[in-house]
Amino acid sequence: MLEAKDVVVVGGGVVGCEVALFLAERGNRVTLVEMLPHLAVDAEVITRIELLKALGASSVRIMTSTRCMDVEGRRVVYLCDADPRTSELHPEYIVFALGTQPNRALFDELSGKVQELFLIGDAREPRKIFHAVYEGALAATQV
Ligand SMILES: Cc1cc2nc3c(=O)[nH]c(=O)nc-3n(C[C@H](O)[C@H](O)[C@H](O)COP(=O)(O)OP(=O)(O)OC[C@H]3O[C@@H](n4cnc5c(N)ncnc54)[C@H](O)[C@@H]3O)c2cc1C
Known part of the structure; x- marks a missing residue:
């Protein structure tokens, strides 16, 4: 097995959730940052139930109501709704899952x-x- 890595996934829509789960299932230490209070709000209901169940049973550290404010190198600056001060994470890898655009x-x-x-x-x-x-x-x- 490959060495476990510290990964921050920014964006907790269905894509970010699936990526976080995939990485955690392979032994990585994953933090999932989502600005909304709930995860995978864009998923269909059955998919969402199963995804949230799998995430809850996984090692993924979930940070909802948390907005990514800045990224510089490996430094992720974030702001929780409940705390007016910014805080930081220092992962080895950062994955952005912040939405999709058509490629025409x-x-x-x-x-x-x-x-x-x-x-x-x-x-x-x-x-x-x-x-x-x-x-x-x-x-x-x-x-
Ligand atoms: C992580 C993730 C999870 C999702 N979960 C769900 C879900 O649970 N339920 C749901 O309904 N939808 C889900 N979706 C959305 C769904 O996958 C897409 O809406 C759907 O696959 C779109 O189909 P498509 O054929 O338009 O594009 P795609 O499925 O992306 O297929 C396009 C294909 O074209 C190929 N291609 C690209 N360029 C070229 C080229 N120049 N020449 C030849 N081939 C090319 C690509 O390799 C790809 O195989 C999810 C999407 C993602 C990313």
Whole structure:
């Protein structure tokens, strides 16, 4: 097994939670920092229940209502809602899981060069599997 590392995951949406769990299950010391009072608020209800259960049973140190204010090298400055003073963490690794953006570079490059082009799924707008499958099926009916 690889040597355990100190990791701070910034962002406790579904992606940050899954990353934190993944790293903790492999023996790393993980702290999860989320500015909202609750984790994985963007997850579907069943996924969320299972994810929170797994996180609760894991070694992940959870810091909700905690805002990451600054990162400089390996220094993470944070502010808890309950404390007006900033504090710091000094992990070996920092993972940012602060949201998603569509990547439509290939679509833009091919626009006007091919006869029919569809922009679907997360490339159109990052959402859920349902939307990608639905838009894929819809595109297929138009081919
Ligand atoms: C950690 C995480 C957890 C998630 N959990 C859930 C969940 O529980 N429920 C839910 O509904 N949704 C969930 N989602 C969202 C869901 O995964 C996406 O909405 C869905 O996968 C989007 O499908 P897609 O086909 O548009 O994109 P993707 O599934 O990302 O597929 C795009 C594919 O295109 C490939 N690709 C990219 N560029 C090129 C290229 N130039 N040439 C060839 N191939 C290329 C990529 O390698 C990838 O395989 C989660 C997302 C993440 C990141």
